[in-house]
Amino acid sequence: MKCWRTFFTRHKTGIFWTCLTGLTLLAAAAGLFLGSVAVSPGQVLLALLGGGAQTVPAKIVLFTRLPRVLGAMLAGSALAVAGVVIQQCLHNPLASPGILGVNAGAGLAVAVVCAVFPLAQGLTPVVAFLGALGAVCLILFLSRATGASRMTVVLAGVAVSNIFSAGIDAVVTLVPDALNAVSDFRIGGFSGVTLAKIAPGGRIISLALLGVFSLAGRMDILALGDETAHSLGLRVGRTRYLLLALAAALAGAAVSFAGLLGFVGLIVPHAMRRFVGEQSLPLLLASALGGGFFLTACDLLARTLFAPYELPVGIVLSFTGGPFFLWLLYRQRGGRK
Amino acid sequence: MIRLEAVSAGYPGRPVLRDITLDVRPGEVLALVGPNGSGKSTLLKAALGLLPLTGGQVLYDGLPLEKLTPRERARKAALLTQSRNTPSVQALRMVLHGRFPYLSYPRRYGREDEAIARGAMARTGCLELAGENVAQLSGGQRQGVYLAMTLAQDTETVFMDEPTTYLDIHRQIGIMETSRELAREGKAVVLVLHDLPMALTTAHRVAVLEAGRLAMADTAERVYRSGVLERVFQVGVHRMDTPQGVQYYCVPRGL
Secondary structure, eight states, rough: OOHHHHHHHHHHHHHHHHHHHHHHHHHHHHHOOOOSSSHHHHHHHHHTTSSSTTHHHHHHHHIIIHHHHHHHHHHHHHHHHHHHHHHHHHOOTTTOOOOOOOOHHHHHHHHHHHHOOOTTTGGHHHHHHHHHHHHHHHHHHHHTTOOOHHHHHHHHHHHHHHHHHHHHHHHHHHSSTTTTTTTTTOOOOOOOOOOOHHHHHHHHHOOOOOOHEEEEEEEEHTTHHHHHHHHTOOOHHHHHHHHHHOOOOHHHHHHHOOOOTTHHHHHHHHHHHHHOOOOOHHHHHHHHHHHHHHHHHHHHHHHHHTTTTTOOHHHHHHHHHHHHHHHHHHHHHHOOO | OOOEEEEEETTTEEEEEEEEEEEETTTTEEOOOOOOTSSSHHHHHOOOOSSOOOOOOOOOOOEEGGGHHHHHHTTTTEEEOSOOOOOBBBHHHHHHGGGGGGGGGTTOOOHHHHHHHHHHHHHHHHHHHTSSGGGGGHHHHHHHHHHHHHTTTTTTTTEEESSTTTTHHHHHHHHHHHHHHHHTTEEEEEESSHHHHHHHHOOSSEEETTTEEEEEEOOOOHHHHHHHHHHHHEEEEEEEEEEEEEEEEETTTTT
């Protein structure tokens, strides 16, 4: 027993990364192998390798399960990494794309465009990015212009988020078919996703993730506070705007095919911080993996718990993530005693 | 050498500094003293380009500050700030950030950077904390880590904004000793201090700010004799010879 404890303490970091990577791969595999219709592992592998394309099991794997797993992985990673970036850039642990209205900004832009130009749905990821960017700029302006405290920024974000959400509701009320293309848009979900719908957002997410990872060193400097960062030779304003634009791209692209999944961007960064600390690169990598795992696992639960009926993933997300987050907070408090 | 020439600066609708001319000389500890709100921290910000000037100019080795890139500036002057964020990272990693101005692509810290960072930590007495999480250190230990980060920046000029605040007397004296050592090595050290006796005993020169203007900048002894401190701070300032050298102390005015 003592031997195990010593081993665990010594190799804590290695064990954490192995577990996280293993869990992420396991969730992806489970997402492909499990579902309301029984498909054998052999059939899944055959479908993935391009065999039996016309069979029902292959169609289920390729056109339903694979897009969902990819979509959940991409959206989870994007929202969690956007959360890390926003929290580090605003020096505010309470910030996240959901709370500050970044997701809602993207959602409103998508809703308006889909209502006014129903045929322009190919532009959804770009429009979502612009909506998210608009929300980020608004929050940044509010926090700068008013010299507001961290709490005020969060409160302003909640207000902005509510205004945008009301805007989405208004659009959907006036044009009921506006968001038909994005299922469960307001709760968030993957029930209607296809590879074609994910592709544009997926490309944006991949590029933005690379951009954020390459700026991890500068994010570390930014996290030291504006004055220290400036004295270390960082172009503070430019770096912050660039990182926030990348966060907006990530959140906007995720919203464009997954809807308003708010919780991931708040709890995954905080959960990962407990394990890897606040050094940006490990935190970003852990959050990308953790977000992907969490959302894929939640999506799997959403479609298997009451199969053949399906819950929107946003509901599962809140029911599983909420208690886990509270447990983390409780454990942290216990550790301080 | 850094020179402030007729510098005026402040915040929108609130001018703070007016017409300040001051040299920051190598091999010298310069203490900036003045009552609350007299513009000490604003002067540091203006000298580092953290605040746009409304008049005058700041020269780094004869070059206007705005002609330098941020990295060039960061290789010439470092700042130990008064208030800052404390991320949950390893202390050595934090100190390594002092090497940021020297990084070239792909911006990874190398062995030489680590050796310099460890040397800076040894100097500020926090090397044994290298593997600890900064967020879990005491205030005094954190200050040691932050000072090590500032020293790892290896600049000709070091600005410190109230570096002794919240520290016990042992650590306060340690910071003053480090400042004198840095000056002996040829660096220019600028300290914003509230503790007048400490400023007068440590600094080679003392600059007294009063309502955003430079009331006087001279050796500690001359500043003391001029009576400017009594006028600006509204206290009695006295000196006495002790076996440990000249010491200063303050008493309420009229005593």
